[in-house]
Amino acid sequence: MPDQDSIQLRLRTLTERLHYLNYQYYQNDVSEIPDQEFDHLLAELNALEKQYPELALPNSPTQRVGGTITKQFPTALHKYPMLSLGNTYSEADLREFDERVRKGLEGAEFSYVCEMKFDGVAMSLTYENGQLTQGVTRGDGTRGDVVTNNVRTIKNLPLHLREAGPAQPAEFEVRGEVFLPLPVFEDLNKEREQNGEALLANPRNAASGTLKLQDSALVAARRLRFFAYSFLSPGRNVFPSHSAALEALKAWGLPVSDTWRRCSTLAEVLDFIHHWEKKRFELPVATDGIVIKVDDFQQQEVLGFTAKSPRWAIAYKYPAEAARTRLNSIQYQVGRTGAVTPVAMLTPVPLAGTVVKRASVHNANQIAALDLRLGDLVFVEKGGEIIPKITGVDLSARPADSQPIQYPTECPACGTPLIRPEGEAHFRCPNDTGCAPQLKARLEHYVSRKALNIDGLGAETVARFFDLGLVRTPADIYDLTPEKLTGLERLGEKSIQNLMNGIEASKQVPFDRVLFGLGIRYVGETVAEKLAAHYRSMDAIMAAAAPELAAVPxxxxxxxxxxxxWVAHDSNRQLIERLRAAGVQLALTGEAPQPVSDRLAGQTFVLSGVFEQHSREELQQLIVQNGGKITGSISKKLSYLVAGDKMGPAKREKATELKVPIISETDLLAMLPSATELAAAADDETPATAPTTAPTPDTYPAPRSNGGQQASLF
Structure with a gap:
């Protein structure tokens, strides 16, 4: 029998692993393990917590629906919580579910509705008087991101409903799935491959990332689509059943997949599952299972909910399909940051509707963990049923004299000895000034749409100019002239002029996009925006030391x-000077935002959790506008920890240990000057001063209520 220490260790290990996987999935759009493996880890944790409830950690992932809030959009509370579904891979579990439903309804007759489980992003839409007024992502199930402008770009989603079918309530919500059609996903990955960008893992991640884009024009170009799958309204008698609601949504012009079916018995449910097990690969949208719901809304109400999911619905997930094929070789690709990524070259094999020739191996750790050897017969699955990956080796077919794969010690492109920074999985080529794939990839990144967006300079053209010796760094682009380009094959006079115009136009691209375009490791779009807003010029960034940079939100x-x-390298400083001479924007234009008051001068804050009245970013702006500073870590010098809902226990414990005052969002807002004070200060031309008393520490916002409203949630 395991002792208490080993149980606690396993609980902590599972909790930390699942939190990390949730963060990767919801914030970074990365699925590191198959859904089935994640579900098994979560089920193990849930079982341990039930057996040893006194050892369960307060921040356990079993206590939340999943997901976090992006800081790029305003947030909104859901009128009806977007809960998760219980799921299973077992038909035996479905029979147990059916028995529980039968018992809960005390033998009354009932029916199910079976629907395809589309692999996209859950979305809540509000319609008022037939007009689409709001689109909110699932977020953490209680609060989500308001992405209305992006949702409006979805072509098959009506902004105004038809006046057909049953009468429409004055206001109601529609739940559904935003997804990227498979053909669009394939085209997008081809474009990314040409641009030297990392391929998107699956359509679900691509759809999620698209909805987070700030430019709705880019969202429209991605050609997202939507399927509605439920109706929500405060009234309980609008429709008698889920199937009736689906028919009404379709009549009103909302896209409802015609793959759903009403089933009178569990046998019919199983027939539906078996029918779509293979046929689903013919659909133009990724799917990963079937959702089964009790049809009658009154019966749903009788069955009710657990803390995290309804008792009247369950998801059946199909196991990932696998195939066996031979590993012929490993190719090593060098990326923009020097990371060397292995790709397995396979004997072509059909899998989940496509022919697989290559598979991801990720890094040297995975090669070692799988003990891969050339010539092995390997098992291949499709992660998210899109990107193939090797999951195991058929050891019974391995020759006795096979040898482990030796990971290269030198860069396959330039021959430079590889390094492996401590704590990192990837080997890297440090020759960032002379390794051709890195230089090409950085050029392609610089001219890409999200960076300088230079018209006429796509990945193919950049690679061609590089191979001809015309460009090696972004600054070289501005030395191109019509004379240097005249006579090049497939480049006529008009194309040259368009390219010159595109290069000239790039000199007006704002500084934050230039900073992003430089391709500095870890400096993505959001970080570049924050740095540009904080320092306002490249000179100020280059003058700042690492600890000062780290304090920027x-x-x-x-x-x-x-x-x-990066800044310390002479070659990079020279690059900046050449870009400056070319006229590229290396500072923000216009005046910096003026402070509102000095009420928080000399005080530093850490914000943690989800807040009721403002997003975290809005609160950070309020603090800075009133003279305060934001930091990311808790120390004795910290003035306040501002605690929101679902704040992690580690920060609270450390703040308590260091005797740092813990305040709520309401307390923070009370520290700021009121509109009346600001108006008076403006009249007197004197700044608003600090409050005479600090808020009471360790005060937390009241828990949010879901309002007790009943509705179909899925």
């Missing part, structure tokens, strides 16, 4: 060290 130590190291 959203930056932190790792990014700061990377940025400081």
């Amino acid at each position: 959203e930056v932190g130590g790792v990014i700061a060290e990377s940025l400081a190291a």
Whole structure:
């Protein structure tokens, strides 16, 4: 029998692993393990917590629906919680579910509705008087991101409903799935491959990332689509059943997949599952299972909910399909940051509707963990049923004289000895000034749409100019002239002029996009925006030391060290000077935002959790506008920890240990000057001064209520 220490260790290990996987999935759009493996880890944790409830950790992932809030959009509370579904891979579990439903309804007759489980992003839409007024992502199930402008770009989603079918309530919500059609996903990955960008893992991640884009024009170009799958309204008698609601939504012009079916018995449910097990690969949208719901709304109400999911619905997930094929070789690709990524070259094999020739191996650790050897017969699955990956080896077919794969010690492109920074999985080529794939990839990144967006300079053209010796760094682009380009094959006079115009136009691209375009490791779009807004010029960034950079919101130590190291290179400083001479924007234009008051001068804050009245970013702006500073870590010098809902226990414990006052969002807002004070200060031309008393520490916002409203939630 395991002792208490080993149980606690397993609970902590599972909790930390699942939190990390949730963060990767919801914030970074990365699925590191198959859904089935994640579900098994979560089920193990849930079982241990039930057996040893006294040892369960307060921040356990079993206590939340999943997901976090992006800081790029305003947030909104859901009128009806977007709960998760219980799921299973077992038909036996479905029979147990059916028995529980039968018992809960005390033998009354009932029916199910079976629907395809589309692999996209859950979305809640509000319609008022037939008009689409709001689109909110699932977020953490209680609060989500308001992405209305992006949702409006979805072509098959009506902004105004038809006046057909049953009468429409004055206001109601529609739940559904935003997804990227498979053909669009394939085209997008082809474009990314040509641009030297990392391929998107699956359509679900691509759809999620698209909805987070700030430019709705880019969202429209991605050609997202939507399927509605439920109706929600405060009234309980609008429709008698889920199937009736689906028919009404379709009549009103909302896209409802015609793959759903009403089933009178569990046998019919199983027939539906078996029918779509293979046929689903013919659909133009990724799916990963079937959702089964009790049809009658009154019966749903009788069955009710657990803390996290309804008792009247369950998801059946199909196991990932696998195939066996031969590993013929490993190719090593060098990326923009020097990371060397192995790709397995396979004997072509059909899998989940496509022919697989290549598979991801990720890094040297995975090669070692799988003990891969050339010539092995390997098992291949499709992660998210899109990107193939090797999951195992048929050891019974391995020759006795096979040898482990030796990971290269030198860069496959330039021959430079590889390094492996401590704590990192990837080997890297440090020759960032002479390794051709890195230089090409950085050029392609610089001219890409999200960076300088230079018309006429796509990945193919950049690679061609590089191979001809015309460009090696972004600054070389501005030395191109019509004379240098005249006579090049497939480049006529008009094309040259368009390219010159595109290069000239790039000189007006704002500084934050230029900073992003430089390709500094870890400096993505959001970080570049934060740095540009904080320092306002490249000169100020270059003059800042790493600890100062780390104090900027959203930056932190790792990014700061990377940025400081980049700035320290003479070649990079020379690049900046050449870009400056070319006329590229290396500072924000216009005046910096003026402070509102000095009420918080000399005080530093850490914000943690989800807040009721403002997003975290809005609160950070309020603090800075009133003279305060934001930091990411808790120390004795910290003035206040501002605690929101679902704040992690580690920060609270450390703040308590260091005797740092813990305040609520309401307390923070009370520290700021009121509109009346600001108006008076403006009249007197004197700044609003600090409050005479500090808020009471360790005060937390009241828990949010879901309002007790009943509705179909899925």
